[in-house]
Amino acid sequence: xxxxxxxxxxxxxxxxxxxxxxxxxxxxxxxxxxxxxxxxxxxxxxxxxxxxxxxxxxxxxxxxxxxxxxxxxxxxxxxxxxxxxxxxxxxxxxxxxxxxxxxxxxxxxxxxxxxxxxxxxxxxxxxxxxxxxxxxxxxxxxxxxxxxxxxxxxxxxxxxxxxxxxxxxxxxxxxxxxxxxxxxxxxxxxxxxxxxxxxxxxxxxxxxxxxxxxxxxxxxxxxxxxxxxxxxxxxxxxxxxxxxxxxxxxxxxxxxxxxxxxxxxxxxxxxxxxxxxxxxxxxxxxxxxxxxxxxxxxxxxxxxxxxxxxxxxxxxxxxxxxxxxxxxxxxxxxxxxxxxxxxxxxxxxxxxxxxxxxxxxxxxxxxxxxxxxxxxxxxxxxxxxxxxxxxxxxxxxxxxxxxxxxxxxxxxxxxxxxxxxxxxxxxxxxxxxx
Amino acid sequence: xxxxxxxxxxxxxxxxxxxxxxxxxxxxxxxxxxxxxxxxxxxxxxxxxxxxxxxxxxxxxxxxxxxxxxxxxxxxxxxxxxxxxxxxxxxxxxxxxxxxxxxxxxxxxxxxxxxxxxxxxxxxxxxxxxxxxxxxxxxxxxxxxxxxxxxxxxxxxxxxxxxxxxxxxxxxxxxxxxxxxxxxxxxxxxxxxxxxxxxxxxxxxxxxxxxxxxxxxxxxxxxxxxxxxxxxxxxxxxxxxxxxxxxxxxxxxxxxxxxxxxxxxxxxxxxxxxxxxxxxxxxxxxxxxxxxxxxxxxxxxxxxxxxxxxxxxxxxxxxxxxxxxxxxxxxxxxxxxxxxxxxxxxxxxxxxxxxxxxxxxxx
Numbered sequence: 001x002x003x004x005x006x007x008x009x010x011x012x013x014x015x016x017x018x019x020x021x022x023x024x025x026x027x028x029x030x031x032x033x034x035x036x037x038x039x040x041x042x043x044x045x046x047x048x049x050x051x052x053x054x055x056x057x058x059x060x061x062x063x064x065x066x067x068x069x070x071x072x073x074x075x076x077x078x079x080x081x082x083x084x085x086x087x088x089x090x091x092x093x094x095x096x097x098x099x100x101x102x103x104x105x106x107x108x109x110x111x112x113x114x115x116x117x118x119x120x121x122x123x124x125x126x127x128x129x130x131x132x133x134x135x136x137x138x139x140x141x142x143x144x145x146x147x148x149x150x151x152x153x154x155x156x157x158x159x160x161x162x163x164x165x166x167x168x169x170x171x172x173x174x175x176x177x178x179x180x181x182x183x184x185x186x187x188x189x190x191x192x193x194x195x196x197x198x199x200x201x202x203x204x205x206x207x208x209x210x211x212x213x214x215x216x217x218x219x220x221x222x223x224x225x226x227x228x229x230x231x232x233x234x235x236x237x238x239x240x241x242x243x244x245x246x247x248x249x250x251x252x253x254x255x256x257x258x259x260x261x262x263x264x265x266x267x268x269x270x271x272x273x274x275x276x277x278x279x280x281x282x283x284x285x286x287x288x289x290x291x292x293x294x295x296x297x298x299x300x301x302x303x304x305x306x307x308x309x310x311x312x313x314x315x316x317x318x319x320x321x322x323x324x325x326x327x328x329x330x331x332x333x334x335x336x337x338x339x340x341x342x343x344x345x346x347x348x349x350x351x352x353x354x355x356x357x358x359x360x361x362x363x364x365x366x367x368x369x370x371x372x373x374x375x376x377x378x379x380x381x382x383x384x385x386x387x388x389x390x391x392x393x394x395x396x397x398x399x400x401x402x403x404x405x406x407x408x409x410x411x412x413x414x415x416x417x418x419x420x421x422x423x424x425x426x427x428x429x430x431x432x433x434x
Numbered sequence: 435x436x437x438x439x440x441x442x443x444x445x446x447x448x449x450x451x452x453x454x455x456x457x458x459x460x461x462x463x464x465x466x467x468x469x470x471x472x473x474x475x476x477x478x479x480x481x482x483x484x485x486x487x488x489x490x491x492x493x494x495x496x497x498x499x500x501x502x503x504x505x506x507x508x509x510x511x512x513x514x515x516x517x518x519x520x521x522x523x524x525x526x527x528x529x530x531x532x533x534x535x536x537x538x539x540x541x542x543x544x545x546x547x548x549x550x551x552x553x554x555x556x557x558x559x560x561x562x563x564x565x566x567x568x569x570x571x572x573x574x575x576x577x578x579x580x581x582x583x584x585x586x587x588x589x590x591x592x593x594x595x596x597x598x599x600x601x602x603x604x605x606x607x608x609x610x611x612x613x614x615x616x617x618x619x620x621x622x623x624x625x626x627x628x629x630x631x632x633x634x635x636x637x638x639x640x641x642x643x644x645x646x647x648x649x650x651x652x653x654x655x656x657x658x659x660x661x662x663x664x665x666x667x668x669x670x671x672x673x674x675x676x677x678x679x680x681x682x683x684x685x686x687x688x689x690x691x692x693x694x695x696x697x698x699x700x701x702x703x704x705x706x707x708x709x710x711x712x713x714x715x716x717x718x719x720x721x722x723x724x725x726x727x728x729x730x731x732x733x734x735x736x737x738x739x740x741x742x743x744x745x746x747x748x749x750x751x752x753x754x755x756x757x758x759x760x761x762x763x764x765x766x767x768x769x770x771x772x773x774x775x776x777x778x779x780x781x782x783x784x785x786x787x788x789x790x791x792x793x794x795x796x797x
Binding site: 011013015017019020021022023024025026027028030031032033034035036037038039040041042043044045047048049052054069070071072073074075078079080081082083084085086087088089090091093107109111113152154155156222223224225227261262264267298299300301302303304 | 461464465468472475476477478500503504507508511514515537539549550551552553554555556557559560564567594595596597598601604605607608611612614615616618619621623624627640642643645646649650651652653654655656657659687688691694695717718721722725728729731733734749750752753755756758759762763765766767768769770787789
């Protein structure tokens with residue numbers, strides 16, 4: 001025996017409640033003078049004197065509620081009425097696209113389209129994704145007592161969208177219909193969640209400073225207002241954002257205090273770049289190469305917010321150097337064939353004794369004579385350095401060629417560990433005649 | 435007395451002459467039956483205007499060059515309002531180049547005596563730029579608008595009398611506003627902000643403009659920027675000596691928007707109620723209040739607010755956006771919403787002006 005399909009007394013109706021938008025149009029409103037008079041008529045002094053009052057008397061009386069005309073659809077009341085943004089709000093007219101990081105909000109209405117009252121309605125709303133089923137609303141503990149014929153019960157649900165892909169809003173109602181029969185109504189509203197942004201990062205190490213470049217690309221159909229983009233460094237790092245210098249022009253424009261140009265990323269592929277300078281706050285603890293995460297908050301129409309966090313961004317691991325050699329001072333005047341002293345400093349960055357050391361200028365393979373050579377003993381001896389200790393020393397050099405020259409290959413060698421450290425980067429000097 | 439005796443020849447009625455050499459008290463001295471045209475326009479009877487213009491032309495009732503131009507302006511405006519853009523364009527095409535000597539006062543010294551200059555109504559230049567956009571050629575229209583702006587600015591450089599300068603300044607603002615509209619509808623919001631910035635820098639600290647800047651900023655999502663703009667409006671409103679309701683309501687509505695964006699719908703409704711009490715015809719406050727009620731889960735009252743406004747203040751409440759919102763609410767509230775919409779549509783057909791776009795009911 002087949003049972004005929006049960007007819008439902010109730011039905012769910014759903015409307016997405018993202019923020020409303022401002023209505024935009026081209027107002028077909030004008031000044032009556034521009035319609036009935038020649039454009040140059042006011043050049044005539046007689047017209048200039050007589051016409052304005054005539055126009056005012058007959059045409060531009062203020063509107064009051066006893067005025068049954070549609071004058072407001074024809075004449076301008078203020079000069080800026082022709083700017084088609086009245087502040088009138090419009091409800092979302094379509095479901096639209098939903099993106100990861102946004103909040104899904106929906107008005108749900110259960111209508112009783114039958115001629116009888118329904119009773120004891122247990123309503124449930126759930127969000128079903130690929131991974132989970134989240135309860136948004138459940139009236140099981142306090143069922144709705146009744147919905148009269150042609151009546152309605154409304155509720156609003158909100159859900160932070162944290163997953164991509166297919167989502168289903170599952171609305172169910174369990175109720176007793178006009179005949180006292182217990183009925184079950186399931187309804188499904190499906191939508192897809194897409195990725196609004198992609199973030200590409202590049203990590204570079206320049207002179208032992210780590211730089212993080214982040215490029216944010218907008219994949220949505222609307223412009224995104226970047227409310228906040230913040231880099232949250234990992235525990236042993238600190239970060240500073242680097243910004244380009246802004247133009248100092250237009251400082252005395254009266255609108256300066258009102259208008260700070262908004263950071264807007266264009267829809268459909270627009271990008272914005274951010275640059276951070278990162279530094280290690282403590283030594284020796286950079287074993288992991290996790291730098292941190294980027295937190296992004298954006299807004300769309302009427303401030304509708306969205307929030308996303310990147311995954312952990314990895315950098316190249318930096319092994320801290322055991323010794324640090326740097327140039328403290330180079331004389332400002334260097335003359336050809338005259339010896340000069342370069343002041344250098346060697347620091348032991350480890351927690352144990354290192355050395356003794358030898359310092360020399362490394363020879364490259366070419367047979368060309370170096371432009372700058374050590375004057376005197378070709379190797380300098382330095383004694384041991386205690387943990388975290390440092391020493392200043394001087395290299396006596398002599399330049400054999402004029403003009404811009406390089407001091408190349410200042411190398412430190414640890415005699416006890418038999419370890420040659422990488423040479424100091426080339427140092428440029430200018431050699432003058434004496 | 436012989437009833438067939440010839441009547442004395444009446445002196446010929448002079449053709450409608452330059453009103454400024456006579457004392458004039460009515461609009462009809464400016465153009466043929468202007469009062470009637472103006473009255474029809476106020477009532478939104480654009481179809482009647484089209485008929486009247488066509489009749490006047492076919493019965494050769496128009497005598498002076500400025501009569502013809504005024505009637506042309508009325509018919510092009512009417513056809514544009516009726517969304518019959520191709521016909522409007524055709525009418526406009528019947529004109530020579532705007533700068534032709536045919537449209538200058540000095541070409542007709544017998545009628546206009548010593549007056550010189552162009553008698554082209556400025557609205558024709560505006561519609562000449564707008565119509566290509568309505569017909570789908572946005573680039574052409576936008577170019578024309580920018581050229582029109584140059585034209586207006588050249589007029590301002592001539593340094594005419596005070597009234598003339600006042601009028602051309604108004605026209606400058608008018609054209610810039612329309613340029614902003616085009617960029618706004620194309621979602622080029624940064625350009626809009628730059629244009630508004632330029633207006634403000636030229637000294638236009640009009641609270642309506644500042645409020646609209648706030649709306650653009652809000653639309654983008656720059657809530658901080660919007661707050662600064664609204665703050666300026668609030669200051670102007672509180673310092674205003676006249677305390678006129680228009681300005682007070684403007685500041686209130688801005689405040690309500692800030693509440694709305696912060697999801698404090700109850701406070702927004704409260705602000706809008708104050709606006710409506712001050713001015714029962716503040717349809718923006720009425721519409722936005724209904725929207726807030728929806729976000730407060732009160733669909734029934736949001737519908738009531740809009741329906742009652744249509745009864746009480748139909749001449750302003752009968753607004754396409756308000757109707758769109760009402761129909762969205764019907765679609766959500768009633769399973770048989772097509773009945774509600776059909777009833778609404780029938781009422782609109784009886785009451786609405788000719789230019790009302792009833793496609794907004796989606797029936």
